[in-house]
Amino acid sequence: MSTSSGTPESWISSFCSLLGHEYFAEVSEEFIEDDFNLTGLQTQVAMYKEALEMILDVEPEDDEDEEEEEDEEEDESIEGGDNRMRQGERRNHSRIASDLSVIESSAEMLYGLIHQRFICSRAGIQQMSEKYELGHFGICPRSNCEQARTLPVGLSDIPGEDTVKLFCPSCLDVYVPPNSRFQTVDGAFFGRTFGALFLLTFPEYDLTKRGADVLAGTRVTEDDKDMLNGMYICNIAPGLGASKIYQPRIYGFRVSEVARSGPPEDEDDASMNLNGRPIRRLRARRKQGQGGQNGSPMTAEQNGVESEL
Amino acid sequence: MDEFASESDSDYTSYWRDWVRWSCPSTDRDAPTRENPNANGPLQFISSRGNEYFCEIDEDYLTDRFNLTGLNTEVQYYQYALDLITDVFDLDCDDDMRETIEKSARHLYGLIHARYVVTTRGLAKMLDKYKKADFGKCPRVFCHSHPLLPMGQTDVPNQKPVKLYCVRCEDVYNPKSSRHAAIDGAYFGTSFHNIMFQVYPALVPPKSSERYIPRVYGFRVHSSAALIRWQNIQRTDMLRRLRKLEVESGFKGDQGDENLDEEDEEEDDIDVEGDTNVVG
Numbered sequence: 001m002s003t004s005s006g007t008p009e010s011w012i013s014s015f016c017s018l019l020g021h022e023y024f025a026e027v028s029e030e031f032i033e034d035d036f037n038l039t040g041l042q043t044q045v046a047m048y049k050e051a052l053e054m055i056l057d058v059e060p061e062d063d064e065d066e067e068e069e070e071d072e073e074e075d076e077s078i079e080g081g082d083n084r085m086r087q088g089e090r091r092n093h094s095r096i097a098s099d100l101s102v103i104e105s106s107a108e109m110l111y112g113l114i115h116q117r118f119i120c121s122r123a124g125i126q127q128m129s130e131k132y133e134l135g136h137f138g139i140c141p142r143s144n145c146e147q148a149r150t151l152p153v154g155l156s157d158i159p160g161e162d163t164v165k166l167f168c169p170s171c172l173d174v175y176v177p178p179n180s181r182f183q184t185v186d187g188a189f190f191g192r193t194f195g196a197l198f199l200l201t202f203p204e205y206d207l208t209k210r211g212a213d214v215l216a217g218t219r220v221t222e223d224d225k226d227m228l229n230g231m232y233i234c235n236i237a238p239g240l241g242a243s244k245i246y247q248p249r250i251y252g253f254r255v256s257e258v259a260r261s262g263p264p265e266d267e268d269d270a271s272m273n274l275n276g277r278p279i280r281r282l283r284a285r286r287k288q289g290q291g292g293q294n295g296s297p298m299t300a301e302q303n304g305v306e307s308e309l
Numbered sequence: 310m311d312e313f314a315s316e317s318d319s320d321y322t323s324y325w326r327d328w329v330r331w332s333c334p335s336t337d338r339d340a341p342t343r344e345n346p347n348a349n350g351p352l353q354f355i356s357s358r359g360n361e362y363f364c365e366i367d368e369d370y371l372t373d374r375f376n377l378t379g380l381n382t383e384v385q386y387y388q389y390a391l392d393l394i395t396d397v398f399d400l401d402c403d404d405d406m407r408e409t410i411e412k413s414a415r416h417l418y419g420l421i422h423a424r425y426v427v428t429t430r431g432l433a434k435m436l437d438k439y440k441k442a443d444f445g446k447c448p449r450v451f452c453h454s455h456p457l458l459p460m461g462q463t464d465v466p467n468q469k470p471v472k473l474y475c476v477r478c479e480d481v482y483n484p485k486s487s488r489h490a491a492i493d494g495a496y497f498g499t500s501f502h503n504i505m506f507q508v509y510p511a512l513v514p515p516k517s518s519e520r521y522i523p524r525v526y527g528f529r530v531h532s533s534a535a536l537i538r539w540q541n542i543q544r545t546d547m548l549r550r551l552r553k554l555e556v557e558s559g560f561k562g563d564q565g566d567e568n569l570d571e572e573d574e575e576e577d578d579i580d581v582e583g584d585t586n587v588v589g
């Protein structure tokens with residue numbers, strides 16, 4: 001780390017304070033400095049060494065333009081080397097203006113990949129839980145989830161495939177972040193594992209509580225402490241279930257699942273539909289024509305299903 | 310419609326037409342002529358931002374008293390409010406009174422709107438807006454930005470704000486913007502979006518069983534995997550029922566079952582008991 005007496009922002013904290021980077025945790029330097037944590041990243045990131053140096057702020061002359069102030073401060077602290085450093089800096093700028101942007105982008109990529117690993121570590125997931133408690137990751141847009149807090153996840157661990165998504169533990173679904181500034185954040189920087197691991201690590205969060213109650217530090221109460229498969233029962237998809245699934249209705253009547261406009265998920269509809277006369281007729285006709293229908297995957301499948309039953 | 314407006318082009322008409330025009334950006338009528346703008350006008354105009362969800366109600370519909378049956382008990386100053394909507398308002402009153410009437414007029418317009426959008430013409434207008442995704446797009450990742458429709462969770466006014474319905478996942482979402490969240494859901498009603506897809510069944514997109522499976526280092530998480538398994542069973546059952554009735558399931562290629570079977574086999578690898586009672 002730099003020895004400057006001022007308090008210039010480190011690369012990491014300036015990266016995390018950028019617009020659209022609100023979801024990121026600040027990876028601790030100990031984590032990055034441990035080579036074991038970086039295993040295999042050399043092959044994934046171009047200019048790996050330079051990028052790593054940039055993240056750790058170890059070679060100030062490699063820093064981007066906006067951190068020149070920091071450079072100068074450090075230059076002064078290096079006795080005798082001032083002149084040389086300035087020359088070096090000038091040379092640096094004339095030589096590799098384009099290189100800097102390459103390094104900058106690969107530093108972001110490298111940081112993201114380290115971040116993906118970091119937030120699954122003990123320190124990282126703790127940091128993310130603090131952010132979660134503060135509601136940094138937004139709320140579920142689904143109406144029946146009643147503003148449950150979401151978690152940032154990726155749909156792939158490979159960078160460049162998809163942007164960051166929000167995982168709602170209440171309905172176990174993923175959503176596009178409401179603000180377009182997150183469309184530039186790679187989902188791989190959070191990874192597929194984090195969302196599920198978070199819930200397993202912190203089962204005591206009461207997921208049924210709304211985003212507004214977050215600051216009260218709501219946890220599962222003693223009454224509900226029945227565990228099932230590592231989760232509290234009240235925390236298993238609290239946003240789903242009979243009364244939490246939208247039932248389409250027209251003038252108060254449920255839309256039948258045989259309607260063209262789509263089957264609802266309510267199983268009670270089966271009995272209702274079977275009472276209809278037109279349906280009986282359909283079934284009768286089907287029995288007559290059973291032999292005659294050929295080539296339809298539907299009938300073939302149906303036979304299989306019946307024998308299975 | 311234009312004739313109607315021109316013969317009653319008083320100082321007061323402009324406000325209402327502005328509001329409607331603004332709320333229905335698709336309309337191709339000419340800009341209003343505001344020779345003597347009312348002091349209240351701009352303020353109202355700004356405060357009515359967020360009315361993109363409304364469509365413009367035909368004058369014919371508004372002037373047919375049959376369509377307004379029962380609304381006179383719902384709205385204060387009903388007659389004045391209606392006059393304001395139909396651009397024949399000519400009462401000389403102070404600003405407070407006028408504001409009250411304008412508020413009533415907006416409420417009345419919303420209530421008429423709820424009735425209008427289930428008519429043939431109303432559906433067609435809303436369909437245009439739907440196709441342009443004026444109501445926003447589904448935030449769910451696997452719906453791939455499918456357009457939404459506005460809906461109410463109750464037909465009684467002043468109860469619940471407007472929600473957005475995605476026909477692809479058949480789920481209900483909160484509007485992104487807070488100014489939309491302030492609109493009364495009763496201005497669209499509980500039936501409109503379902504009637505839309507009964508009237509235009511071709512609009513119903515193919516369903517997909519694509520979904521998110523929570524994983525830790527590639528392994529499914531027990532509790533959610535059990536839930537997913539239970540949900541898949543429910544879906545398979547439903548597909549069987551539909552198949553028995555010879556109804557198209559609406560799932561992509563109508564081969565949902567084959568995919569499901571594969572999934573089931575895959576899931577057998579993890580030998581666990583389903584805990585269906587939790588989620589029922």
